[in-house]
Amino acid sequence: MAAMIISLLLLAIILPACDSGTEKEAKSSRTIIDQRGKRVKVPGEINRIVTLPIPLPSMIVAVDGNGKRIVGMHPKSKSAVEESTLKNISPELMDVSTAFVQEGFTVNIEELVKLQPDVVFQWKHQPEEIEKIENAGIPVIALQYGTQQDLEAWLKILGELLDKKQQVNKIINYHHEVINDIRNRTSTINEKDKPRVMYLNGPEPSTNGGDSYNHFWITASGGCNVAADIEGTGKYVNMEQVLRWNPEIIYIGNFCNLQADDLFKNKIQGQDWSHVAAVKNRRVYKIPLAGYRWDPPSVESPLMLKWLAQKHYPEIFADYSMAAELKEFYRNIYNYELSDEEVARVLKD
Numbered sequence: 001m002a003a004m005i006i007s008l009l010l011l012a013i014i015l016p017a018c019d020s021g022t023e024k025e026a027k028s029s030r031t032i033i034d035q036r037g038k039r040v041k042v043p044g045e046i047n048r049i050v051t052l053p054i055p056l057p058s059m060i061v062a063v064d065g066n067g068k069r070i071v072g073m074h075p076k077s078k079s080a081v082e083e084s085t086l087k088n089i090s091p092e093l094m095d096v097s098t099a100f101v102q103e104g105f106t107v108n109i110e111e112l113v114k115l116q117p118d119v120v121f122q123w124k125h126q127p128e129e130i131e132k133i134e135n136a137g138i139p140v141i142a143l144q145y146g147t148q149q150d151l152e153a154w155l156k157i158l159g160e161l162l163d164k165k166q167q168v169n170k171i172i173n174y175h176h177e178v179i180n181d182i183r184n185r186t187s188t189i190n191e192k193d194k195p196r197v198m199y200l201n202g203p204e205p206s207t208n209g210g211d212s213y214n215h216f217w218i219t220a221s222g223g224c225n226v227a228a229d230i231e232g233t234g235k236y237v238n239m240e241q242v243l244r245w246n247p248e249i250i251y252i253g254n255f256c257n258l259q260a261d262d263l264f265k266n267k268i269q270g271q272d273w274s275h276v277a278a279v280k281n282r283r284v285y286k287i288p289l290a291g292y293r294w295d296p297p298s299v300e301s302p303l304m305l306k307w308l309a310q311k312h313y314p315e316i317f318a319d320y321s322m323a324a325e326l327k328e329f330y331r332n333i334y335n336y337e338l339s340d341e342e343v344a345r346v347l348k349d
């Protein structure tokens with residue numbers, strides 16, 4: 001009888017120890033579902049993040065409060081940091097490595113492994129690169145580019161990974177608030193009365209079609225995308241087509257060096273923009289770069305929508321002060337007080 005009691009006591013001691021080990025093991029890893037629908041096993045504690053999707057570093061700073069977990073980023077992300085307010089918000093980003101990126105979104109595995117990442121973010125449309133990274137034993141969270149829904153999915157994944165769901169909900173709610181406000185104010189405008197808008201993403205000239213995020217922000221802000229019938233991005237169009245479209249407003253992308261003055265003064269060899277309505281009426285604008293470029297989906301997309309809406313309909317959106325909007329957004333989302341000089345740099349048009 002005494003032997004049985006001793007055995008039971010020993011079992012009671014051993015079992016909690018086993019449970020504790022299992023619990024510890026469970027806490028050491030967790031699962032994130034990415035945009036492939038794949039369950040990606042990541043460490044329980046994330047300290048070292050590598051990002052290839054270009055808008056992501058600015059989004060991580062907005063969600064996490066700083067960029068201290070980022071150890072690698074795409075060179076185009078780095079160039080945006082160098083030109084943007086982000087370098088003042090998170091100066092540590094200036095020291096982040098880009099050496100692991102070879103060309104486009106191709107990765108040098110040896111350089112990537114040196115960064116000892118806990119997780120790597122890569123685009124979903126790069127399956128061979130994803131496989132290469134996963135074969136090196138590094139978890140990959142794949143993101144899909146394209147829509148407002150995709151943007152919100154990125155934010156939710158970051159919120160879960162970084163344990164910042166409350167901040168993510170705050171950002172997404174603000175996106176919805178801005179979109180709804182603009183749509184409500186422009187809902188009674190007839191299609192024929194909406195400004196004809198062209199997104200010019202390069203001097204060739206080239207533009208993005210009706211399946212692009214640029215189409216979303218043109219239409220969500222009350223404009224009519226002249227290239228809506230085109231599919232894809234970076235599509236070359238000749239000047240004859242531009243003249244047929246005769247856009248009333250042109251937005252020049254922030255991924256190229258082209259400026260509004262290049263069109264106003266017909267500086268592009270072999271092209272004559274002088275007969276285009278947007279040029280004649282001086283309604284050509286360079287898309288801003290604040291914490292990140294406003295062309296693609298990003299945490300600052302609501303600011304882009306407000307900026308566009310005011311360009312499209314100055315009277316309807318006369319209550320929008322973009323300087324005040326910028327300052328309030330940065331205060332609420334980045335916990336950073338923008339100076340008047342920083343605001344002027346962003347809104348230099």
